[in-house]
Amino acid sequence: MERNRVYVSGVGIISSIGNDRESVLQSLRSLQHGFSSYQPFEDDDLAEVQFVGLVKEFDVESSDYEDWSFPSPYKIRRETLRGLGPHGVYCYCAMQQAIQDCHLTEEEISNPDTGIYTSSAGSPMMLTYNVNRMRRLGPMRCSPTGIVSSISGTLSFNLVANFKIQGSSCGFSSACASSGHALGYAFDDIAQGRQKRMFVVAGEDANYESILPFAGMRALSLEGDPERASCPFDTARNGFVSAGGGIALVLESEDEVNRRGVEPYAEFIGWGQASDGHNVAISHPEGYGLARAMKLAVANSEIDAGEIDYINAHATSTIIGDSSEGKAIIDVFDSQGLKPKISSTKAITGHGLSLASALEAAIVSLSIQAGITPGSAHIRNLDPIFEPLNIIRETESESPSVAMSNSSGFGGANVSLVFRRP
Amino acid sequence: MSDQTTTTRETVAEPARGSDELLKETLKRCSSGTLGAALEFRRTGDVSLVPKIVLGIIERSVEPDLVDQLRNGGDSIRFIEDLQIDSIDMIETVMMVEEAMGISIKNEELIELRTIGDMNTFIHEKISGMGTSKKTQFFPFEEVAAILPHQNPFLFLHEATLDDRSATGKYKISGDEDFLEGHFKGNPVFPASLMLEALGQLAVFLLLKKPLDELGRERVDAADVYFTGADGVRCYKICKPGDTLELSVSLKRVRDPIAVFSGQVHVNGEKTALVDEVTLAFRLEGSEKKINGENGAAEISGLNGN
Numbered sequence: 200m201e202r203n204r205v206y207v208s209g210v211g212i213i214s215s216i217g218n219d220r221e222s223v224l225q226s227l228r229s230l231q232h233g234f235s236s237y238q239p240f241e242d243d244d245l246a247e248v249q250f251v252g253l254v255k256e257f258d259v260e261s262s263d264y265e266d267w268s269f270p271s272p273y274k275i276r277r278e279t280l281r282g283l284g285p286h287g288v289y290c291y292c293a294m295q296q297a298i299q300d301c302h303l304t305e306e307e308i309s310n311p312d313t314g315i316y317t318s319s320a321g322s323p324m325m326l327t328y329n330v331n332r333m334r335r336l337g338p339m340r341c342s343p344t345g346i347v348s349s350i351s352g353t354l355s356f357n358l359v360a361n362f363k364i365q366g367s368s369c370g371f372s373s374a375c376a377s378s379g380h381a382l383g384y385a386f387d388d389i390a391q392g393r394q395k396r397m398f399v400v401a402g403e404d405a406n407y408e409s410i411l412p413f414a415g416m417r418a419l420s421l422e423g424d425p426e427r428a429s430c431p432f433d434t435a436r437n438g439f440v441s442a443g444g445g446i447a448l449v450l451e452s453e454d455e456v457n458r459r460g461v462e463p464y465a466e467f468i469g470w471g472q473a474s475d476g477h478n479v480a481i482s483h484p485e486g487y488g489l490a491r492a493m494k495l496a497v498a499n500s501e502i503d504a505g506e507i508d509y510i511n512a513h514a515t516s517t518i519i520g521d522s523s524e525g526k527a528i529i530d531v532f533d534s535q536g537l538k539p540k541i542s543s544t545k546a547i548t549g550h551g552l553s554l555a556s557a558l559e560a561a562i563v564s565l566s567i568q569a570g571i572t573p574g575s576a577h578i579r580n581l582d583p584i585f586e587p588l589n590i591i592r593e594t595e596s597e598s599p600s601v602a603m604s605n606s607s608g609f610g611g612a613n614v615s616l617v618f619r620r621p
Numbered sequence: 622m623s624d625q626t627t628t629t630r631e632t633v634a635e636p637a638r639g640s641d642e643l644l645k646e647t648l649k650r651c652s653s654g655t656l657g658a659a660l661e662f663r664r665t666g667d668v669s670l671v672p673k674i675v676l677g678i679i680e681r682s683v684e685p686d687l688v689d690q691l692r693n694g695g696d697s698i699r700f701i702e703d704l705q706i707d708s709i710d711m712i713e714t715v716m717m718v719e720e721a722m723g724i725s726i727k728n729e730e731l732i733e734l735r736t737i738g739d740m741n742t743f744i745h746e747k748i749s750g751m752g753t754s755k756k757t758q759f760f761p762f763e764e765v766a767a768i769l770p771h772q773n774p775f776l777f778l779h780e781a782t783l784d785d786r787s788a789t790g791k792y793k794i795s796g797d798e799d800f801l802e803g804h805f806k807g808n809p810v811f812p813a814s815l816m817l818e819a820l821g822q823l824a825v826f827l828l829l830k831k832p833l834d835e836l837g838r839e840r841v842d843a844a845d846v847y848f849t850g851a852d853g854v855r856c857y858k859i860c861k862p863g864d865t866l867e868l869s870v871s872l873k874r875v876r877d878p879i880a881v882f883s884g885q886v887h888v889n890g891e892k893t894a895l896v897d898e899v900t901l902a903f904r905l906e907g908s909e910k911k912i913n914g915e916n917g918a919a920e921i922s923g924l925n926g927n
Contacts, residue, residue: 278707281709331635335637336638337761337762339716339761340719343712343713344709
């Protein structure tokens with residue numbers, strides 16, 4: 200079946216390394232990380248986590264939306280704000296940014312051919328607050344928007360209603376692969392002609408309740424030096440730095456891009472997914488599922504693996520996860536004599552969980568357009584198991600022609616996305 | 622940025638239900654005058670403070686350009702049409718009013734409150750218990766539980782609606798009640814004796830909430846009310862988990878320290894149990910009278926204690 204070509208035409212980024220295209224590109228060029236200390240962890244003797252990839256210029260710490268603040272260019276009405284969780288604010292702003300970025304009119308946003316897929320883990324902080332309040336004061340003294348601001352569909356509920364989306368809408372929940380799935384299925388909807396345009400929006404809170412449970416899993420680095428706390432592929436890696444933010448991507452069919460006369464960042468040419476079937480929290484040690492996801496992505500993109508010249512790795516700076524991915528890449532590429540450049544931008548962004556894949560798709564798209572290939576920061580001693588890989592330590596001033604972006608989530612869910620210079 | 626983060630999370634030291642701290646937290650965005658009036662009302666019960674508190678609470682949900690209209694428009698100002706307050710604002714407003722006034726507003730009642738004047742009159746009546754335009758008073762579970770001395774697992778009243786001398790209430794049989802495991806083995810049936818108990822609890826609730834002329838409008842002490850008798854009990858229907866007992870009691874006569882009610886239980890409108898007389902013994906607040914002593918014993922027949 201003839202399928203429609205799909206383009207990334209708009210990007211909105213609210214992230215630890217910047218809240219607009221220029222500052223994100225600046226961070227990618229200089230490989231400047233976005234980590235800082237976090238007061239609630241400093242105040243808590245039992246929270247040994249030192250760094251968080253916090254979003255700057257926003258304050259959404261409180262459970263009361265009327266305490267929140269966000270940068271002045273963004274407008275969120277009070278009746279919208281009260282239905283949002285903290286990451287809903289990031290995502291609402293990212294959505295406004297993406298819409299402005301690719302000049303969409305209200306009619307182009309609200310019509311039966313335009314849909315939205317979202318991913319977030321909900322807001323554990325809002326949920327905790329609301330449930331505690333309910334137990335303490337009874338349900339009738341709880342906010343009527345307590346559910347829609349808390350539970351894991353919160354992004355879809357709010358964005359569909361507020362942006363008057365009429366096409367497909369759905370939330371994806373596969374932990375750190377969530378927004379990869381959202382992007383993949385949004386691609387399918389456009390490729391197969393079900394929709395002409397899809398928003399993919401992903402977000403995470405980054406606060407006490409959303410981050411600290413990962414310390415209980417021993418998944419977070421407790422390092423006191425930010426360059427050691429997130430150092431994918433390094434021998435010293437010992438866990439990730441958690442990050443919050445909101446990402447919005449606009450995907451459009453070739454017809455829409457041509458009709459509207461927009462310059463897309465990148466062409467999204469295909470994707471693949473496969474599961475490890477191995478462990479609830481740990482990736483398959485040989486990267487079995489991820490290797491298959493990459494092979495399927497190559498096939499779905501109708502290219503040869505050799506055309507891929509950059510891989511934005513999932514690598515979060517955990518011992519097992521990075522090693523699994525390294526083995527999977529060796530299997531698919533290096534064992535075939537292929538040497539794509541590889542980097543993990545999580546070294547500077549931190550790991551955004553549900554938003555990770557969308558953030559990295561945005562980074563890949565911006566890099567293709569800006570003519571850079573981001574380097575892998577914070578490597579002092581490369582773990583010998585990654586020796587066969589072409590891991591680049593500095594950002595290069597040449598864009599990839601075909602780039603792959605990997606994501607892996609709990610339960611061994613793996614997604615691989617492929618983008619091409621338009 | 623870490624230096625900008627303000628720790629306003631509420632995981633530690635949450636203000637308790639009914640505390641001044643909770644009232645302060647609830648009204649934190651209202652003017653200090655509104656909070657002051659609400660705290661004063663809590664101490665004095667002075668109903669003349671109601672309009673000031675209500676206006677102050679509503680003001681915070683209103684866009685700044687409409688505040689003057691609210692302040693100068695008087696009782697006829699309408700919430701939706703004039704103040705552009707939507708249903709969620711209205712619920713938040715009501716939650717604040719409930720906390721400030723110590724009352725509960727049912728959804729059905731809420732629908733009828735269209736203007737500032739409606740709200741003031743409604744609250745005034747609710748507080749003074751006059752009920753000139755609305756005769757009955759509804760109490761949700763949390764208020765029932767706060768007032769009755771009975772508590773889980775021996776509280777068989779999920780809500781109550783009071784008239785001056787009669788009351789209706791509900792209890793839904795969840796099926797999780799421990800005693801159903803043994804009553805009976807493999808066949809959970811709600812015990813008839815507990816239907817009587819539920820009627821007794823509803824009668825106690827009425828006695829505690831309604832000032833009665835026969836008692837010189839003095840309050841009954843919640844720590845000293847006992848079920849002492851039941852006469853003319855007839856049960857008609859077996860009740861199972863999932864059934865809701867529709868309870869009603871009506872005061873037949875009362876004289877310190879004894880009150881006698883008639884009672885009925887219905888399920889889905891079907892007659893389930895009738896009691897000619899449920900008798901309660903009580904002590905008035907501040908009274909030295911012992912209810913098991915010489916004055917009361919002669920009149921107490923049948924079951925004793927609870």
